[in-house]
Amino acid sequence: MTMWADFRERVILEDDGILVLDKPAGVSVMGERHESDLVRMAAEKGEELFPVHRIDKVTSGVILFAKDLSVHGGLTRQFNKRTVDKAYLAVTTPGGLPPTGRIDLPLSVGRKNRVRIAAPRESIVLKDDTWTVPASAVFDTVSTYPSVTTFTVRSQTAERALLEAVPQTGRRHQIRVHLAWIGHPIVGDPLFEKSPAGRTYLHSWRLSFDHRGERVTVEAPPPPGFA
Structure with a gap:
Protein backbone atom coordinates (compact mmCIF):
# COMPACT_ATOMS: atom_id res chain seq x y z
CA MET A 1 0.00 0.00 0.00
CA THR A 2 1.37 3.40 -1.01
CA MET A 3 1.91 5.67 1.99
CA TRP A 4 2.14 9.46 2.21
CA ALA A 5 5.88 9.11 2.86
CA ASP A 6 6.23 7.63 -0.64
CA PHE A 7 4.54 10.66 -2.18
CA ARG A 8 6.74 12.94 -0.09
CA GLU A 9 9.65 11.64 -2.16
CA ARG A 10 7.93 13.03 -5.26
CA VAL A 11 7.91 16.67 -4.09
CA ILE A 12 9.14 19.07 -6.79
CA LEU A 13 8.98 22.32 -4.82
CA GLU A 14 7.98 23.25 -1.28
CA ASP A 15 8.06 26.21 1.07
CA ASP A 16 5.91 27.20 4.02
CA GLY A 17 3.04 28.19 1.71
CA ILE A 18 2.95 25.71 -1.17
CA LEU A 19 3.73 22.13 -2.09
CA VAL A 20 4.16 20.96 -5.70
CA LEU A 21 4.01 17.23 -6.25
CA ASP A 22 4.66 14.91 -9.18
CA LYS A 23 1.52 12.79 -8.89
CA PRO A 24 1.61 9.26 -10.30
CA ALA A 25 -1.26 8.07 -12.48
CA GLY A 26 -3.97 6.16 -10.63
CA VAL A 27 -4.05 8.35 -7.51
CA SER A 28 -6.80 10.89 -6.81
CA VAL A 29 -6.10 14.41 -5.62
CA MET A 30 -9.08 14.48 -3.26
CA GLY A 31 -12.67 13.39 -2.77
CA GLU A 32 -12.64 9.82 -4.10
CA ARG A 33 -15.21 7.63 -2.39
CA HIS A 34 -13.95 4.48 -0.69
CA GLU A 35 -10.35 5.26 -1.64
CA SER A 36 -7.44 7.13 -0.21
CA ASP A 37 -6.54 10.36 -1.95
CA LEU A 38 -3.57 12.71 -1.54
CA VAL A 39 -5.38 15.20 0.69
CA ARG A 40 -6.66 12.45 2.97
CA MET A 41 -3.31 10.65 3.15
CA ALA A 42 -1.55 13.88 4.06
CA ALA A 43 -4.17 14.67 6.73
CA GLU A 44 -3.62 11.26 8.31
CA LYS A 45 0.01 12.29 8.82
CA GLY A 46 -0.90 15.70 10.22
CA GLU A 47 -0.39 17.75 7.05
CA GLU A 48 -3.20 19.96 5.80
CA LEU A 49 -3.20 20.53 2.04
CA PHE A 50 -5.58 22.63 -0.07
CA PRO A 51 -5.66 21.74 -3.80
CA VAL A 52 -5.27 24.81 -5.99
CA HIS A 53 -6.37 22.96 -9.14
CA ARG A 54 -7.22 19.41 -10.16
CA ILE A 55 -5.81 16.82 -12.51
CA ASP A 56 -7.69 13.61 -13.20
CA LYS A 57 -6.94 10.40 -11.33
CA VAL A 58 -5.66 8.83 -14.56
CA THR A 59 -3.32 11.77 -15.26
CA SER A 60 0.21 11.95 -13.88
CA GLY A 61 2.40 14.97 -13.22
CA VAL A 62 2.43 18.40 -11.63
CA ILE A 63 -0.19 19.22 -9.00
CA LEU A 64 -0.09 22.36 -6.84
CA PHE A 65 -1.29 22.52 -3.24
CA ALA A 66 -1.46 25.41 -0.79
CA LYS A 67 -0.39 24.65 2.76
CA ASP A 68 -2.27 27.63 4.15
CA LEU A 69 -5.65 29.13 3.25
CA SER A 70 -4.13 32.62 3.16
CA VAL A 71 -2.04 31.45 0.19
CA HIS A 72 -4.76 29.32 -1.41
CA GLY A 73 -7.05 32.20 -2.42
CA GLY A 74 -4.42 34.10 -4.38
CA LEU A 75 -3.36 30.99 -6.25
CA THR A 76 -6.88 29.90 -7.19
CA ARG A 77 -7.64 33.40 -8.48
CA GLN A 78 -4.76 33.03 -10.93
CA PHE A 79 -6.39 29.90 -12.34
CA ASN A 80 -9.77 31.64 -12.52
CA LYS A 81 -8.21 34.63 -14.33
CA ARG A 82 -6.19 32.30 -16.62
CA THR A 83 -2.85 33.89 -15.77
CA VAL A 84 -1.40 30.44 -15.07
CA ASP A 85 0.46 28.68 -17.87
CA LYS A 86 -0.13 24.92 -18.17
CA ALA A 87 1.31 22.37 -20.56
CA TYR A 88 0.58 18.65 -20.84
CA LEU A 89 2.11 15.79 -22.77
CA ALA A 90 -0.24 13.35 -24.48
CA VAL A 91 0.14 10.29 -26.67
CA THR A 92 -2.71 9.94 -29.16
CA THR A 93 -3.79 7.50 -31.79
CA PRO A 94 -3.55 7.57 -34.75
CA GLY A 95 -0.91 9.96 -36.08
CA GLY A 96 -1.50 12.23 -39.05
CA LEU A 97 -1.99 15.47 -37.09
CA PRO A 98 -0.72 18.83 -38.40
CA PRO A 99 2.46 20.17 -36.75
CA THR A 100 0.38 22.60 -34.69
CA GLY A 101 -3.35 22.81 -34.11
CA ARG A 102 -6.13 24.63 -32.29
CA ILE A 103 -9.27 22.88 -31.01
CA ASP A 104 -11.95 25.50 -30.43
CA LEU A 105 -14.95 23.37 -29.47
CA PRO A 106 -17.49 24.19 -26.74
CA LEU A 107 -18.18 21.57 -24.08
CA SER A 108 -21.34 20.49 -22.31
CA VAL A 109 -22.29 17.80 -19.80
CA GLY A 110 -24.46 14.97 -21.09
CA ARG A 111 -25.96 11.81 -19.67
CA LYS A 112 -24.29 10.24 -16.62
CA ASN A 113 -22.40 13.51 -16.08
CA ARG A 114 -20.17 12.83 -19.08
CA VAL A 115 -18.39 15.77 -20.69
CA ARG A 116 -18.89 16.03 -24.45
CA ILE A 117 -18.67 18.50 -27.31
CA ALA A 118 -21.75 20.74 -27.27
CA ALA A 119 -22.62 20.03 -30.91
CA PRO A 120 -23.13 17.01 -33.20
CA ARG A 121 -19.86 15.29 -34.12
CA GLU A 122 -20.60 15.62 -37.82
CA SER A 123 -20.71 19.43 -37.49
CA ILE A 124 -17.01 19.67 -36.52
CA VAL A 125 -15.04 21.47 -39.23
CA LEU A 126 -11.25 21.48 -39.76
CA LYS A 127 -9.88 24.57 -41.50
CA ASP A 128 -6.37 26.05 -41.33
CA ASP A 129 -5.40 23.53 -38.61
CA THR A 130 -8.29 24.68 -36.40
CA TRP A 131 -11.27 22.54 -35.40
CA THR A 132 -14.52 24.46 -34.82
CA VAL A 133 -18.29 24.07 -35.13
CA PRO A 134 -20.68 26.62 -36.67
CA ALA A 135 -22.52 28.68 -34.08
CA SER A 136 -25.79 27.34 -35.48
CA ALA A 137 -24.76 23.77 -34.55
CA VAL A 138 -24.09 24.47 -30.85
CA PHE A 139 -26.74 22.98 -28.57
CA ASP A 140 -29.17 25.51 -27.12
CA THR A 141 -30.94 23.11 -24.74
CA VAL A 142 -28.03 22.66 -22.29
CA SER A 143 -25.40 24.84 -20.68
CA THR A 144 -22.34 25.15 -22.91
CA TYR A 145 -18.80 26.27 -22.11
CA PRO A 146 -16.36 27.81 -24.63
CA SER A 147 -13.19 25.68 -24.56
CA VAL A 148 -9.90 25.94 -26.44
CA THR A 149 -6.90 23.60 -26.54
CA THR A 150 -3.80 24.22 -28.64
CA PHE A 151 -1.12 21.64 -29.40
CA THR A 152 2.28 21.11 -30.97
CA VAL A 153 3.33 17.72 -32.31
CA ARG A 154 6.65 16.59 -30.86
CA SER A 155 6.85 13.36 -32.86
CA GLN A 156 4.50 11.04 -34.71
CA THR A 157 4.13 7.93 -36.79
CA ALA A 158 1.11 6.60 -38.64
CA GLU A 159 -0.05 4.91 -35.42
CA ARG A 160 0.87 7.40 -32.66
CA ALA A 161 1.52 11.07 -31.99
CA LEU A 162 3.25 12.68 -29.01
CA LEU A 163 1.78 16.12 -28.35
CA GLU A 164 2.45 19.08 -26.14
CA ALA A 165 -1.08 20.24 -25.36
CA VAL A 166 -1.96 23.59 -23.78
CA PRO A 167 -5.47 24.14 -22.38
CA GLN A 168 -6.34 27.79 -22.93
CA HIS A 178 -11.17 17.59 -27.40
CA LEU A 179 -8.63 15.11 -28.75
CA ALA A 180 -11.09 12.21 -28.82
CA TRP A 181 -13.76 14.17 -30.69
CA ILE A 182 -11.37 15.22 -33.45
CA GLY A 183 -10.50 11.55 -33.93
CA HIS A 184 -7.24 11.35 -31.95
CA PRO A 185 -8.07 9.95 -28.49
CA ILE A 186 -5.39 9.65 -25.83
CA VAL A 187 -3.97 6.15 -25.61
CA GLY A 188 -5.42 4.23 -22.66
CA ASP A 189 -8.14 6.76 -21.85
CA PRO A 190 -11.01 4.90 -20.11
CA LEU A 191 -13.46 7.62 -21.21
CA PHE A 192 -13.09 6.47 -24.80
CA GLU A 193 -11.38 3.06 -24.71
CA LYS A 194 -13.06 -0.01 -23.28
CA SER A 195 -10.91 -1.91 -20.78
CA PRO A 196 -7.59 -0.17 -21.52
CA ALA A 197 -4.63 -2.42 -20.81
CA GLY A 198 -2.28 0.23 -19.41
CA ARG A 199 -2.18 3.74 -18.07
CA THR A 200 -3.74 6.81 -19.66
CA TYR A 201 -1.02 8.63 -21.57
CA LEU A 202 -1.71 12.15 -20.33
CA HIS A 203 0.90 13.91 -18.19
CA SER A 204 0.79 17.30 -16.49
CA TRP A 205 4.23 18.43 -17.56
CA ARG A 206 4.72 22.13 -16.79
CA LEU A 207 3.03 24.75 -14.62
CA SER A 208 3.89 28.46 -14.23
CA PHE A 209 2.29 30.70 -11.62
CA ASP A 210 3.03 33.76 -9.46
CA HIS A 211 4.07 33.17 -5.87
CA ARG A 212 5.26 35.83 -3.46
CA GLY A 213 6.22 38.30 -6.13
CA GLU A 214 7.99 35.88 -8.44
CA ARG A 215 7.04 33.85 -11.49
CA VAL A 216 7.56 30.19 -10.65
CA THR A 217 7.83 27.44 -13.26
CA VAL A 218 7.85 23.78 -12.27
CA GLU A 219 8.18 20.68 -14.41
CA ALA A 220 7.66 16.96 -13.91
CA PRO A 221 9.51 14.78 -16.44
CA PRO A 222 7.23 12.15 -17.97
CA PRO A 223 7.59 8.65 -16.51
CA PRO A 224 10.02 6.23 -18.18
CA GLY A 225 8.52 4.77 -21.35
CA PHE A 226 5.83 7.45 -21.62
CA ALA A 227 6.93 8.65 -25.04
Missing part, protein backbone atom coordinates in the same frame (compact mmCIF):
# COMPACT_ATOMS: atom_id res chain seq x y z
CA THR A 169 -9.42 27.21 -20.77
CA GLY A 170 -9.70 24.93 -17.76
CA ARG A 171 -12.74 22.71 -18.27
CA ARG A 172 -13.11 19.25 -16.77
CA HIS A 173 -11.68 16.53 -19.05
CA GLN A 174 -11.04 19.22 -21.69
CA ILE A 175 -7.91 17.83 -23.36
CA ARG A 176 -9.23 14.26 -23.26
CA VAL A 177 -12.58 15.15 -24.83
Whole structure:
Protein backbone atom coordinates (compact mmCIF):
# COMPACT_ATOMS: atom_id res chain seq x y z
CA MET A 1 0.00 0.00 0.00
CA THR A 2 1.37 3.40 -1.01
CA MET A 3 1.91 5.67 1.99
CA TRP A 4 2.14 9.46 2.21
CA ALA A 5 5.88 9.11 2.86
CA ASP A 6 6.23 7.63 -0.64
CA PHE A 7 4.54 10.66 -2.18
CA ARG A 8 6.74 12.94 -0.09
CA GLU A 9 9.65 11.64 -2.16
CA ARG A 10 7.93 13.03 -5.26
CA VAL A 11 7.91 16.67 -4.09
CA ILE A 12 9.14 19.07 -6.79
CA LEU A 13 8.98 22.32 -4.82
CA GLU A 14 7.98 23.25 -1.28
CA ASP A 15 8.06 26.21 1.07
CA ASP A 16 5.91 27.20 4.02
CA GLY A 17 3.04 28.19 1.71
CA ILE A 18 2.95 25.71 -1.17
CA LEU A 19 3.73 22.13 -2.09
CA VAL A 20 4.16 20.96 -5.70
CA LEU A 21 4.01 17.23 -6.25
CA ASP A 22 4.66 14.91 -9.18
CA LYS A 23 1.52 12.79 -8.89
CA PRO A 24 1.61 9.26 -10.30
CA ALA A 25 -1.26 8.07 -12.48
CA GLY A 26 -3.97 6.16 -10.63
CA VAL A 27 -4.05 8.35 -7.51
CA SER A 28 -6.80 10.89 -6.81
CA VAL A 29 -6.10 14.41 -5.62
CA MET A 30 -9.08 14.48 -3.26
CA GLY A 31 -12.67 13.39 -2.77
CA GLU A 32 -12.64 9.82 -4.10
CA ARG A 33 -15.21 7.63 -2.39
CA HIS A 34 -13.95 4.48 -0.69
CA GLU A 35 -10.35 5.26 -1.64
CA SER A 36 -7.44 7.13 -0.21
CA ASP A 37 -6.54 10.36 -1.95
CA LEU A 38 -3.57 12.71 -1.54
CA VAL A 39 -5.38 15.20 0.69
CA ARG A 40 -6.66 12.45 2.97
CA MET A 41 -3.31 10.65 3.15
CA ALA A 42 -1.55 13.88 4.06
CA ALA A 43 -4.17 14.67 6.73
CA GLU A 44 -3.62 11.26 8.31
CA LYS A 45 0.01 12.29 8.82
CA GLY A 46 -0.90 15.70 10.22
CA GLU A 47 -0.39 17.75 7.05
CA GLU A 48 -3.20 19.96 5.80
CA LEU A 49 -3.20 20.53 2.04
CA PHE A 50 -5.58 22.63 -0.07
CA PRO A 51 -5.66 21.74 -3.80
CA VAL A 52 -5.27 24.81 -5.99
CA HIS A 53 -6.37 22.96 -9.14
CA ARG A 54 -7.22 19.41 -10.16
CA ILE A 55 -5.81 16.82 -12.51
CA ASP A 56 -7.69 13.61 -13.20
CA LYS A 57 -6.94 10.40 -11.33
CA VAL A 58 -5.66 8.83 -14.56
CA THR A 59 -3.32 11.77 -15.26
CA SER A 60 0.21 11.95 -13.88
CA GLY A 61 2.40 14.97 -13.22
CA VAL A 62 2.43 18.40 -11.63
CA ILE A 63 -0.19 19.22 -9.00
CA LEU A 64 -0.09 22.36 -6.84
CA PHE A 65 -1.29 22.52 -3.24
CA ALA A 66 -1.46 25.41 -0.79
CA LYS A 67 -0.39 24.65 2.76
CA ASP A 68 -2.27 27.63 4.15
CA LEU A 69 -5.65 29.13 3.25
CA SER A 70 -4.13 32.62 3.16
CA VAL A 71 -2.04 31.45 0.19
CA HIS A 72 -4.76 29.32 -1.41
CA GLY A 73 -7.05 32.20 -2.42
CA GLY A 74 -4.42 34.10 -4.38
CA LEU A 75 -3.36 30.99 -6.25
CA THR A 76 -6.88 29.90 -7.19
CA ARG A 77 -7.64 33.40 -8.48
CA GLN A 78 -4.76 33.03 -10.93
CA PHE A 79 -6.39 29.90 -12.34
CA ASN A 80 -9.77 31.64 -12.52
CA LYS A 81 -8.21 34.63 -14.33
CA ARG A 82 -6.19 32.30 -16.62
CA THR A 83 -2.85 33.89 -15.77
CA VAL A 84 -1.40 30.44 -15.07
CA ASP A 85 0.46 28.68 -17.87
CA LYS A 86 -0.13 24.92 -18.17
CA ALA A 87 1.31 22.37 -20.56
CA TYR A 88 0.58 18.65 -20.84
CA LEU A 89 2.11 15.79 -22.77
CA ALA A 90 -0.24 13.35 -24.48
CA VAL A 91 0.14 10.29 -26.67
CA THR A 92 -2.71 9.94 -29.16
CA THR A 93 -3.79 7.50 -31.79
CA PRO A 94 -3.55 7.57 -34.75
CA GLY A 95 -0.91 9.96 -36.08
CA GLY A 96 -1.50 12.23 -39.05
CA LEU A 97 -1.99 15.47 -37.09
CA PRO A 98 -0.72 18.83 -38.40
CA PRO A 99 2.46 20.17 -36.75
CA THR A 100 0.38 22.60 -34.69
CA GLY A 101 -3.35 22.81 -34.11
CA ARG A 102 -6.13 24.63 -32.29
CA ILE A 103 -9.27 22.88 -31.01
CA ASP A 104 -11.95 25.50 -30.43
CA LEU A 105 -14.95 23.37 -29.47
CA PRO A 106 -17.49 24.19 -26.74
CA LEU A 107 -18.18 21.57 -24.08
CA SER A 108 -21.34 20.49 -22.31
CA VAL A 109 -22.29 17.80 -19.80
CA GLY A 110 -24.46 14.97 -21.09
CA ARG A 111 -25.96 11.81 -19.67
CA LYS A 112 -24.29 10.24 -16.62
CA ASN A 113 -22.40 13.51 -16.08
CA ARG A 114 -20.17 12.83 -19.08
CA VAL A 115 -18.39 15.77 -20.69
CA ARG A 116 -18.89 16.03 -24.45
CA ILE A 117 -18.67 18.50 -27.31
CA ALA A 118 -21.75 20.74 -27.27
CA ALA A 119 -22.62 20.03 -30.91
CA PRO A 120 -23.13 17.01 -33.20
CA ARG A 121 -19.86 15.29 -34.12
CA GLU A 122 -20.60 15.62 -37.82
CA SER A 123 -20.71 19.43 -37.49
CA ILE A 124 -17.01 19.67 -36.52
CA VAL A 125 -15.04 21.47 -39.23
CA LEU A 126 -11.25 21.48 -39.76
CA LYS A 127 -9.88 24.57 -41.50
CA ASP A 128 -6.37 26.05 -41.33
CA ASP A 129 -5.40 23.53 -38.61
CA THR A 130 -8.29 24.68 -36.40
CA TRP A 131 -11.27 22.54 -35.40
CA THR A 132 -14.52 24.46 -34.82
CA VAL A 133 -18.29 24.07 -35.13
CA PRO A 134 -20.68 26.62 -36.67
CA ALA A 135 -22.52 28.68 -34.08
CA SER A 136 -25.79 27.34 -35.48
CA ALA A 137 -24.76 23.77 -34.55
CA VAL A 138 -24.09 24.47 -30.85
CA PHE A 139 -26.74 22.98 -28.57
CA ASP A 140 -29.17 25.51 -27.12
CA THR A 141 -30.94 23.11 -24.74
CA VAL A 142 -28.03 22.66 -22.29
CA SER A 143 -25.40 24.84 -20.68
CA THR A 144 -22.34 25.15 -22.91
CA TYR A 145 -18.80 26.27 -22.11
CA PRO A 146 -16.36 27.81 -24.63
CA SER A 147 -13.19 25.68 -24.56
CA VAL A 148 -9.90 25.94 -26.44
CA THR A 149 -6.90 23.60 -26.54
CA THR A 150 -3.80 24.22 -28.64
CA PHE A 151 -1.12 21.64 -29.40
CA THR A 152 2.28 21.11 -30.97
CA VAL A 153 3.33 17.72 -32.31
CA ARG A 154 6.65 16.59 -30.86
CA SER A 155 6.85 13.36 -32.86
CA GLN A 156 4.50 11.04 -34.71
CA THR A 157 4.13 7.93 -36.79
CA ALA A 158 1.11 6.60 -38.64
CA GLU A 159 -0.05 4.91 -35.42
CA ARG A 160 0.87 7.40 -32.66
CA ALA A 161 1.52 11.07 -31.99
CA LEU A 162 3.25 12.68 -29.01
CA LEU A 163 1.78 16.12 -28.35
CA GLU A 164 2.45 19.08 -26.14
CA ALA A 165 -1.08 20.24 -25.36
CA VAL A 166 -1.96 23.59 -23.78
CA PRO A 167 -5.47 24.14 -22.38
CA GLN A 168 -6.34 27.79 -22.93
CA THR A 169 -9.42 27.21 -20.77
CA GLY A 170 -9.70 24.93 -17.76
CA ARG A 171 -12.74 22.71 -18.27
CA ARG A 172 -13.11 19.25 -16.77
CA HIS A 173 -11.68 16.53 -19.05
CA GLN A 174 -11.04 19.22 -21.69
CA ILE A 175 -7.91 17.83 -23.36
CA ARG A 176 -9.23 14.26 -23.26
CA VAL A 177 -12.58 15.15 -24.83
CA HIS A 178 -11.17 17.59 -27.40
CA LEU A 179 -8.63 15.11 -28.75
CA ALA A 180 -11.09 12.21 -28.82
CA TRP A 181 -13.76 14.17 -30.69
CA ILE A 182 -11.37 15.22 -33.45
CA GLY A 183 -10.50 11.55 -33.93
CA HIS A 184 -7.24 11.35 -31.95
CA PRO A 185 -8.07 9.95 -28.49
CA ILE A 186 -5.39 9.65 -25.83
CA VAL A 187 -3.97 6.15 -25.61
CA GLY A 188 -5.42 4.23 -22.66
CA ASP A 189 -8.14 6.76 -21.85
CA PRO A 190 -11.01 4.90 -20.11
CA LEU A 191 -13.46 7.62 -21.21
CA PHE A 192 -13.09 6.47 -24.80
CA GLU A 193 -11.38 3.06 -24.71
CA LYS A 194 -13.06 -0.01 -23.28
CA SER A 195 -10.91 -1.91 -20.78
CA PRO A 196 -7.59 -0.17 -21.52
CA ALA A 197 -4.63 -2.42 -20.81
CA GLY A 198 -2.28 0.23 -19.41
CA ARG A 199 -2.18 3.74 -18.07
CA THR A 200 -3.74 6.81 -19.66
CA TYR A 201 -1.02 8.63 -21.57
CA LEU A 202 -1.71 12.15 -20.33
CA HIS A 203 0.90 13.91 -18.19
CA SER A 204 0.79 17.30 -16.49
CA TRP A 205 4.23 18.43 -17.56
CA ARG A 206 4.72 22.13 -16.79
CA LEU A 207 3.03 24.75 -14.62
CA SER A 208 3.89 28.46 -14.23
CA PHE A 209 2.29 30.70 -11.62
CA ASP A 210 3.03 33.76 -9.46
CA HIS A 211 4.07 33.17 -5.87
CA ARG A 212 5.26 35.83 -3.46
CA GLY A 213 6.22 38.30 -6.13
CA GLU A 214 7.99 35.88 -8.44
CA ARG A 215 7.04 33.85 -11.49
CA VAL A 216 7.56 30.19 -10.65
CA THR A 217 7.83 27.44 -13.26
CA VAL A 218 7.85 23.78 -12.27
CA GLU A 219 8.18 20.68 -14.41
CA ALA A 220 7.66 16.96 -13.91
CA PRO A 221 9.51 14.78 -16.44
CA PRO A 222 7.23 12.15 -17.97
CA PRO A 223 7.59 8.65 -16.51
CA PRO A 224 10.02 6.23 -18.18
CA GLY A 225 8.52 4.77 -21.35
CA PHE A 226 5.83 7.45 -21.62
CA ALA A 227 6.93 8.65 -25.04
